[in-house]
Amino acid sequence: ATPRRRLGVALVGLGYYSRDLLAPALQLTQHCYLAGIVTGSPDKIPHWQATYNIPERNVYHYGNMHELANNPDIDVVYVVTPTGLHQHFSVIAANAGKHVWCEKPMAMTASECQTIIDTCRKNKVQLTVGYRMQHEPNTRRLMAMAREKPYGNIRDIIAEAGYRSGSTSHHWRADPKLGGGALYDMGVYPLNAARYTSGEEPIAVSARQETQNPVYAQVGETTWFDLEFPSGAIAKCLTGYDRNLNTLRANCEKGWYELVPFQSYSNVQGRTSDGITLKPSPENQQARQMDNDALAIINNTAPLVPGENGKQDIVILEAVLKAITEKKKVRI
Ligand code: NDP
Structure with missing residues (x-):
């Protein structure tokens, strides 16, 4: 059998969690890898490209992120921006035909969460929320x-x-x-x-x-x-x-x-x-989470933490x- 391709992940928002946790964890994953970045900070780009061997064609900014639609290197967009922007970037990612991993908390309101869920459904892409604890043994x-x-x-x-x-x-x-x-x-x-x-x-x-x-x-x-x-x-x-x-x-x-x-x-x-x-x-939590979520996409099975799970928290939070x-x- 031919070995399965690892999924290419693009991180959106290169702040603390992307830099210190997710990018290092993506060096440990078996079913996905760090393929691209979306950032509003041009000064961060050279370091990320050099550290993670990210080609120019996989570097985006918030204004041209929709062009991910034409990039076969990227399968998954992981939204790691401030929470108030999760809906905005998740919708762009789903409309670009990419699977969406959205950090917790999913969004500001239940209605924003529903918009993300609906947009992912419409585009037939998977959606999961970054609740790493639910993957922890x-x-x-x-x-x-x-x-x-x-x-x-x-x-x-x-x-x-x-x-x-x-x-x-x-x-x-x-x-x-x-x-x-x-x-x-x-x-x-x-x-x-x-x-x-x-x-x-x-x-x-x-x-x-x-x-x-x-x-x-x-x-x-x-x-x-x-x-x-x-x-x-x-x-x-x-x-x-x-x-x-x-x-x-x-x-x-x-x-x-x-x-x-x-x-x-x-x-x-x-x-x-x-x-x-x-x-x-001893396992790295984020690597385990992202491998589980990548396998759900590869095998076309339900992710462990679907959008509805993230939305229910926001219903209660409201x-x-x-x-x-x-x-x-x-x-x-
Ligand atoms: P940071 O402030 O460190 O990073 C957020 C990044 O988002 C920025 O560096 C920036 O990246 C980008 N960004 C885009 N627009 C804005 C804006 N208007 N203001 C500020 N930043 C912006 O936050 P964290 O990394 O700590 O948190 C990001 C998300 O991850 C949050 O939703 C948080 O809840 C979640 N998180 C989850 C954790 C977990 O354990 N699951 C742990 C920590 C955070 P750039 O410069 O590249 O544009």
């Missing part, structure tokens, strides 16, 4: 436990993700139009985790928000939100830019289990009330925002 074990219920029904879930930003200057994570605020940026980790840990979809949310650092005045710094599930389980979620948080725990009828840390790039590990240890996996504004419980 210990997290997958937790997801299986939602079905198997080894400790009986879940009573409550604690899901907390945040970091101390200490930022004193304005940047896109402080800009409401670009998707700023800890709730969008980090809050989707507890939100997504509450869903995959319970195996249920929440039916109601209550929430409150506090902001100390004036940089985050327009977007909110710390958010507490409780999700109620049909089974009666409750997820107590917390996210913030003012403290380091990285805990996921399920308290069940007959015991408990947890992953601490649960959303780090490595060393995701955990334990259970009866002494089972969930050891860290309910969290409403609960904060209206200061009352919101039904989903």
